[in-house]
Amino acid sequence: MIEACFAADGRIVTRSRDIVGRAAFADMVARIQADPQFVRVRVTSAIDACRSTFRFNGVIEHQDGSTSVESFDAGEIDESGRISRLLTFAGALGEATS
Numbered sequence: 001m002i003e004a005c006f007a008a009d010g011r012i013v014t015r016s017r018d019i020v021g022r023a024a025f026a027d028m029v030a031r032i033q034a035d036p037q038f039v040r041v042r043v044t045s046a047i048d049a050c051r052s053t054f055r056f057n058g059v060i061e062h063q064d065g066s067t068s069v070e071s072f073d074a075g076e077i078d079e080s081g082r083i084s085r086l087l088t089f090a091g092a093l094g095e096a097t098s
Helices: 022-034
Strands: 006-013 018-020 038-043 048-050 053-062 067-077 083-090
Antiparallel strands (some): 006 018, 053 067
């Protein structure tokens, strides 16, 4: 599925790291799935996609029914229809301050 959906040189950018390429993405997925409390990643919003961009919200669900790591993700789709860049923002966005 990663090969079908993620560009060979695709990039995931988080606050703490860059994940570049399919192998690095697959390693990240394997680490998440290895957590015995992990059940799934659930998309919690509509997926808004237009031409070469997309965005959605999601959470990680755990065995005990709880959720964590609420996120907002936005990205770009390349000319082949694969994800070329994904920007991941974990946690709820706070209120602006003056």
